[in-house]
Amino acid sequence: MKAVVIDGLGRLSVRDVPEPAWPAGEPVIATRLAGICNTDLELAKGYMGFVGTPGHEFVGVVQSGPAHLVGRRVVGEINAACGRCETCRAGLGRHCPHRTVLGIAGRPGVFAERFSLPAENLLPVSEELSDEDAVFTEPLAAAMEILEQISVPRGQSALVLGDGKLGLLVAQVLALHGCHVCLRGHHERKLGLARKWGVTASCVAPGESAAAAPGQAGCHAAEKFPLVVEATGTPAGLRDALSSVQPRGTVVLKSTYAPSQLPTLDAAKVVVDEVTLVGSRCGRFAPALDLLAQRKVDVRCMIDHCLQWAQVEEAFRLAARRGVLKVLVRFDGAG
Amino acid sequence: MKAVVIDGLGRLSVRDVPEPAWPAGEPVIATRLAGICNTDLELAKGYMGFVGTPGHEFVGVVQSGPAHLVGRRVVGEINAACGRCETCRAGLGRHCPHRTVLGIAGRPGVFAERFSLPAENLLPVSEELSDEDAVFTEPLAAAMEILEQISVPRGQSALVLGDGKLGLLVAQVLALHGCHVCLRGHHERKLGLARKWGVTASCVAPGESAAAAPGQAGCHAAEKFPLVVEATGTPAGLRDALSSVQPRGTVVLKSTYAPSQLPTLDAAKVVVDEVTLVGSRCGRFAPALDLLAQRKVDVRCMIDHCLQWAQVEEAFRLAARRGVLKVLVRFDGAG
DSSP: OEEEEEOSSSOEEEEEOOOOOOOTTOOEEEEEEEEOOHHHHHHHTTGGGOOBOOOOEEEEEEEESSTTTTTOEEEEOSEEOOSSSHHHHTTOGGGOTTOEETTTBSSOOSSBSEEEOOGGGEEEOOTTSOHHHHTTHHHHHHHHHHHHHSOOOTTOEEEEEOOSHHHHHHHHHHHHHTOEEEEEESOHHHHHHHHTTTOEEEEOOTTSOGGGOOOOTTOOTTOOEEEEEEOSSSTHHHHHHHHHEEEEEEEEEOOOOOGGGOOBOOHHHHHHTTOEEEEOOOOOHHHHHHHHHTTOSOOGGGEEEEEEGGGHHHHHHHHTSTTOOEEEEEOTTTO | OEEEEEOSSSOEEEEEOOOOOOOTTOOEEEEEEEEOOHHHHHHHTTGGGOOBOOOOEEEEEEEESSTTTTTOEEEEOSEEOOSSSHHHHTTOGGGOTTOEETTTBSSOOSSBSEEEOOGGGEEEOOTTSOHHHHTTHHHHHHHHHHHHHSOOOTTOEEEEEOOSHHHHHHHHHHHHHTOEEEEEESOHHHHHHHHTTTOEEEEOOTTSOGGGOOOOTTOOTTOOEEEEEEOSSSTHHHHHHHHHEEEEEEEEEOOOOOGGGOOBOOHHHHHHTTOEEEEOOOOOHHHHHHHHHTTOSOOGGGEEEEEEGGGHHHHHHHHTSTTOOEEEEEOTTTO
């Protein structure tokens, strides 16, 4: 079958690969629509020494597996846990030390005609929900994870740093939750999307500290927030987040970086102001799928390009361009 | 009056200083017993550009002020808040942006014949509690602050990194709370104290990672903990703490460092494992004083030296020696 392959040397190409020996009893899914995530771009550049087929944002159709799933349109949780260890028994399967992660660790991803995932990871998508909405389940779940990890009172102010795909979703989720959200980023076009959701968005010049955004009604540069979400994807984001958080406030960290880019931590600031830093990664799919089905979040506006499978290499090039939001790849008729 | 003075050039001496203009209505306290904290040693080396009289761990006698306090033996909260700002109104006086901090910021400290503190900061010490116990109220409150900030189930395992004064108090407080506590440090003598409190203590060679302590019953080097308290006072402590914490676990940060020593943060580890880092500083005095009065914590064993006021410079030299625990200075008859 055809699959995108990253070779570990910073190259990405489409190749004919042998059909994998699918794990016994594990459903095989034909990809219908896949989204390119920043993690995919990092993997293509060599992050984690990745070699293989990337991709973890998908809508697909189950080709083989349990009868109740075959033929169903599905999305799927990307962490495949062992289900037996202490971590799994504690309900933390997404942190199972033996887990594989779709298109990231130990499990080929969705930029291929077919891939497999355990049946318990799959969630059927209702008919009224389009592929273009449902493909956002994974990143939306990651944004919603924040509200599962910390208690955020409705009406609280929150600052989101970074107007990329994840920053926009986080801003939208927090606004929907009832927060007064300020978003700081570098791109007027993206910030304009956030303003439609009632978010106060301010633009800072690239290189300028996101913490020093020009004052604007409801989002003053000197304002300190009880909650700051760092989604810039750059090591400087941590420093900006710490300079914008109130004493006893919380900074949620969403960005990961290559080991060569580790930020320094102003430990004295964290200790003296008793700041809490919360690392946040993947979230539960069911609540995200519900929110999409209820049309409570606007994800379509974040789709910048949707290319056919034959143009997947071009899709990765487009996704890597500065300022580009979501790029999707459609597999209709490819399989 | 006589006072210890730090000159901002790394020198500490006893001098005759003019009696300060005591703030109107603020009680003046004669120092009876004072403890030397690592922060005092850092201030003497130039931390925060400190110039003036250090000291914030004390038992004293109120010389002037409200009638109900005059003549009473007291300890006192070291943060003097404005009481009027938004932070104070939210009950977070210890984080008041206008606060002064006894012997640390904007307020002369207790290594002097007399000093002042607001009446609301003072807590009378009951007769049955000795000066030598009561002088530990401030560091014990700092150790107990952890349990005010995070929910720690009884029976949970906890790892404390660092066998200094604060690490020992934290280990003792967590053991008293019902945790299974492992303590890692460099000094067999100090670790021996902790074992008396039911703590599993293991020694690592200086320079060796505290996370890689040799395996020992109940405290294996490879064990991951849901709670890790970093109290090493060194930048390497953060890395060791992160390598010992479970996914979704909590690392409490107690160490502050000079800006030149900022540790790097393995942000990917924090995000992927969804670790929570909690900065922790001062705590409430009343519960700490209660615990001391109930004789539930053993602090006397941590007193290595108790010198007279005439030998205060020697006391600071002793306190700076590697491996030395608490050094106290007695002011009886000095005032």
